[in-house]
Amino acid sequence: MATLTKKQPASKVLRYTVIYTLLILFAILMMGPFLWMLSVSLMPGKNVFTSPPAILPTFIKFSNYAQVWNFMNFPKYIGNTLMITLLGVVSNIALSCLMAYPLAVLNFKGKQLVFTLLIATMIVPAAAGMVVHYLTIKWLGLLGTYIGVVLPSAVTVFNVFLMRQAFQGVPAELRDSGKIDGAGELRIWLQLFLPLVKPAIAVIGLLEFMAMWNNFLWPLIVLKSPDMYPLATALTFLNGQFSYNFGWIAAGTIISVVPIIIVFLFTQRYYMEGAAGAVKG
Structure with missing residues (x-):
């Protein structure tokens, strides 16, 4: 018995050592491109294509950030991005919550058919x-506006x-109690249901923030x-005027990524809770 109790902690330590070693290696592999880009942004362009590639900078120099x-005009472009991102996040949260509530709670004819058709559209590539989106935006006269940028992705399936x-x-008893108190569906949705699904709302906010912030082709x-x-x-x-100044390109990319990292750090707990709840449901 004493031998078994001694072997069990040893095997447990070995198992955790292997697991954490694999996780660390996987994290380094996933972070490799980002670390390389960060390293490039801190070095002159001539040191970019060293062999082997330098994951860590040979010396730190912030001149690329100052020059780019x-x-x-970063404040102007960041303001434009914030406008598009805010419109996209608010519209997705509001519309998805409004559309999902009757599909989850109410009983009406054709409910399952509507939900099936919605899910079926997920197999269609966005491109x-x-x-069709361009022709629609043009017909509505929204070309050259931020509404035209946000409208095709104002809500996703x-x-x-x-x-x-x-x-x-x-x-379901929560809705029944609201009905007993004389509340309508809108009030039940707003005051009873929404406060209980804040983690899922945080997931949508984070995903749409990243998607809108990194949106490249459609605004173009x-x-x-x-x-x-x-x-x-x-x-x-x-990329066009300084195609060989990779230090500038890397520095500009790092600046654009920083807001996403900050938002994720503040919403990470809600993101994990919302994702776990969605999988459980």
Whole structure:
């Protein structure tokens, strides 16, 4: 018995050592491109293509950040990006919550058919609808506006599905109690259900923040004036005019990534809770 009790802790330590070693190696592998880009942003361009590639900078130099900040009007492009991102996040949260509530709680004829058709559209690639989206935006007279950038992705089927799963996790008795107190469906949805699905709302907010912040191609198609470009699209100026100044390109990319990292750090707990709740549902 004494031998067994001694072997068990040893095997447990060995198992955890192997698991954490694999996790660390996987994390380093996933972070490799980001670390290389960060290293490039802190070094002169001539040191970019060293062999082997330098994951850590040979010496730290912040001149790339200062130069690219002076070359590009970052405050203006960040403001444009914040406008597009705010519109996209608010519209997705509001519309997905409104659409998911009846699909999860109410009983009406054709409910399962509507949900099935919504899920079926997820197999259609986003690029396949780009021409239709452009023609629609043009017909509405929204070319060159931020509404035209946000409207095609104002709500996504994935967000509706996520909120439906979250609403289904709310006890049905809660809605019954609201009905007994004389509350209507809108008040029940707003005051009783929404406070209980905050983690799922945080997941949508984070995913849409990243998607809208990194949106590159669609704003380039819709917006006519380069002064209205978001940050991801405006960074193409560095690729075009400074195609060999990789230090500037890396520095600009790092600046554009920092807000996403900050938002994720503040919403990480809600993201994990919302994702776990969606899978459980």
